[in-house]
Amino acid sequence: MKEQISELEKIAPDLLHREKKERVFKLPPLPYAEDGKVVTRFPPEPNGYLHIGHAKAAVIDHEYARMYNGKFILRFDDTNPENAAIEFYDAQREDLQWLGIEWDEEYNTSDHLKIHYQLAEQLIRQGDAYVCRCPPEEIRKKRFQRKECRCRNLSSGENIDMWNDMLSSGFSKGVILRLKGDLHSSNTAMHDPTLFRIIEKPHPIHGDRYHVWPTYDFAGAVEDSISGVTHPFRTKEYELRDECYFYILERLHLRKPHLMEFSRLSIKGMPVSKRRIKPLIEKGIVSGYDDIRLPTLRGLKRRGILPETIKQFVISQGISKVESTAPFSLVEAINRKILDPKTRRYFFVPNPVKIVVKNAPKKRIELKLHPTKDLGKRVVETGSTFYIPKDDVQRMKTGETFRLKELYNIRIEKISDDIITTQYVGEELLPDTAKIQWTTDDHICMSVFVSKPLFKNEKYDPDSLQRIDGYAEKAVADIYEGEIIQFERFGFVRIEKQNSKIVGFFAHK
C-alpha cells in the first residue's frame, strides 16, 4: 500500500490531494427560470415585526430575483383589518432595508380589492363560488361529513344578488363567499374553502371603505398571478393548499406561477414565529421586540448580528422541505468571521478585582485597536493600581507571575479578598505566561447583557438574560452608538449609550 502511494505520488500527485472547494453561499438554480424574466415577491402581513423566519423568505425571494436579473416585489398582504396595523408597514420596510433588501416594486394587496371583487363575481357567475349563510359550526360539521349545505345549490343569479348584498352591507357578519370545490376530495383544503368574509373593523389604510375581505387562499393566488410573479415561495404548511391555489386560478383563467415551498426555519431555544413571540412581549417576559434573546431582526441587530450574517445563514440553510432545528452557534460562527477582521479591540474587566503593583513604573502606552489590521490606537496611562477579572484571580496562586496584557509582568505576593498585592518583575515577553486584560482607576463602569437561549428543554429559562458588571477602559467612551467591538478575552459586544450610561450587549465569543 505504501509503495502504491509513493508510486502514485510520482506519476499522478493530483489524485492524492483532493482539491478543497470554497464554501459558496449560493442558492440552487430555479426551475423554469429565464434570465430577466423571473419575478418574485415577499408578502408579509403587516401585523408584527419581522423575524429571522421572515428573513429566510425575503432573502430567498430577493436573491432569486437578483440571480436572474428579474424583479422583486414587496407586497403587504393586508387583507385582514383585524390584524394589520399601520406601524407595522413602516417597521417591516425598515427591517428589510436593514437586511439590505431592495425591492423594485411595492404595493398593498388591499389596494386591489376592487379587482378581487370583480374576480369573485366572475366565479359566482360561472357557478364556481357561492354565498353561504350557514353558521360556522355547521359549516365545519358538513365539511367533515363531506356534505353540501343548502346554500351550495342556489342559482348563480341568486348568488350574485346575495353577493351584492354582502358588498352593500345588506348582510352583517357571518355570511361568506365559498369556493365550489370538491367536498369529496381527500384534500380537506378543497372542501369549499372561504374566499371572502365580512370584517367590520376599519382597515388601517382604507378605513371603513370596505367590509368584505378576501382570505389568503383567494388573495394570495390572485395576487401572485396578476402581479406577474413567476416563482412564488411559501412555507411548507401551505402545501395542502396548492390544489386550491391552482384551482382558483384555473377557474379564473389566470396564469399559474411556479409555486414552490420550503420548510420553516427554526432555531434551538428560540421562538421563531409571531405566535410564540407575541405572548412573551405581552406578558413582559422579554423587554420588547428588540430583546436580544429574540430572533426578531431587531433583537438580532441589537445583539450585534450583521445583516450579511443573516443572509449567509439563510442561504446556507437552503430551500429544502426538511424540517430541522439549527443551533444558533451556526449564526454566531458566520458573524464572528465577518466581524473579526474589522472590529476594534478594547479591554473590559468583568467582576473586577483590585491589584496593587509595587515598584510600578509609570507608563504612557499606545495600544493597537486590532492585532493585525490597522484600525488605529488608543493611549493609556498607568500608575500602580489595576483591575483584573475575578475569574482569572481565582485561578492564581501566590508567587505566580502573569502579564498585564500589552504592559509588563507582575508577580503575586499576596491575595486577599478584595485586593491583590503584586510586584513589578519586568517587561520581557515571557512564553507560557497568562496575558490578562486590565483597567486602571481611570475606567468606565458598565454592564454587559448576555443572552442565553430563552427556552431550555421547551421551558422558559428565567436566567436567559444575564447582566455582567465590570470596568471598561476609558477609550470605550468614544465608541459610537451601535458599534460592535471585541472585548479581548471576553467576546464581541455591541455598544449602546443609554442616557449617558454605556451598556453592552454580548453577541458571542
Added chain:
RNA sequence: GCUCCCGUGGUGUAGUCCGGCCAAUCAUUCCGGCCUUUCGAGCCGAAGACUCGGGUUCAAAUCCCGACGGGAGCACCA
C-alpha cells in the same frame, strides 16, 4: 382519525428530480496539535452519516413497495 410532506455524521447542509464520476460535499460543535501579547481569528489533524426491511438493476443515498420516526393541514389566520 384522515390526507399530505419529510427522514444524509452530535448539529446544519450538498447530492435524490435525470441510478454509475459518492471511495458521500461544505460548515458547525467537540477533541488533539501549531500559531498568536485575547478565551477571538488563522493553520494542520482526528472523529463522525445515507432510518429500517424488501424489490428493480450489472450498479441504489438516488427508482418502487412496506414499516418506523418526525412535521403539517383538516379556520370566516396567514
